[in-house]
Amino acid sequence: MELSLFNILDILGTMAFAISGALAAMDRKLDLFGIFIIAFVTAIGGGTIRDALMGNTPVAWMENAAYVYLIGAVTIFAIIFRNKINYLKTSLFLFDTIGLGVFTITGVETGVSNNLDPIISIAIGAMTGTFGGVVRDILCNEIPVIFRREIYATACIVGGLAFVILHKLGVNTDIIYIVTSLTVIAIRLLVVKYKISLPSYHLLQNN
Numbered sequence: 001m002e003l004s005l006f007n008i009l010d011i012l013g014t015m016a017f018a019i020s021g022a023l024a025a026m027d028r029k030l031d032l033f034g035i036f037i038i039a040f041v042t043a044i045g046g047g048t049i050r051d052a053l054m055g056n057t058p059v060a061w062m063e064n065a066a067y068v069y070l071i072g073a074v075t076i077f078a079i080i081f082r083n084k085i086n087y088l089k090t091s092l093f094l095f096d097t098i099g100l101g102v103f104t105i106t107g108v109e110t111g112v113s114n115n116l117d118p119i120i121s122i123a124i125g126a127m128t129g130t131f132g133g134v135v136r137d138i139l140c141n142e143i144p145v146i147f148r149r150e151i152y153a154t155a156c157i158v159g160g161l162a163f164v165i166l167h168k169l170g171v172n173t174d175i176i177y178i179v180t181s182l183t184v185i186a187i188r189l190l191v192v193k194y195k196i197s198l199p200s201y202h203l204l205q206n207n
């Protein structure tokens with residue numbers, strides 16, 4: 001069966017988030033079972049909430065067991081080659097950013113394909129991109145990135161907005177996918193590199 005760019009991106013996003021979850025679990029020194037669980041929920045979290053909200057049930061990974069096998073294989077890969085990753089935190093950030101960018105596309109595309117309002121489509125994109133990371137952080141006993149000052153969901157919203165605008169302009173779908181994912185990834189890389197963040201409530205109170 002020929003894979004579309006959308007399917008390829010969905011697979012890449014699943015792989016990226018599975019590695020992200022596995023690295024986070026290993027960083028927390030969880031056992032093998034814990035590593036696989038964190039990798040799994042990180043990889044399928046965003047897609048599951050997207051499908052559930054859209055009424056696409058059973059959700060994708062339940063209908064296609066290939067996702068389960070893929071996540072398992074990627075997790076084993078991450079465990080085996082973990083010692084070859086010199087900068088764990090950098091690697092975790094990189095794979096999380098790739099997953100964020102790719103899953104934002106799949107969420108917005110689902111909303112647009114179902115003729116939902118652009119704002120709703122962007123919201124679905126943001127939830128698809130961020131929810132896996134939220135579950136991962138909660139299970140690893142950390143405050144989710146989305147709730148901290150670091151720009152995270154905002155990158156998804158900007159990328160989703162770019163998707164909707166380009167779609168309205170009639171731009172080629174494959175180009176839209178590439179531009180949207182690169183927009184989200186670029187924003188994440190820039191805000192972390194230059195330490196750009198949203199103001200916290202504490203800072204606003206002091207002002």
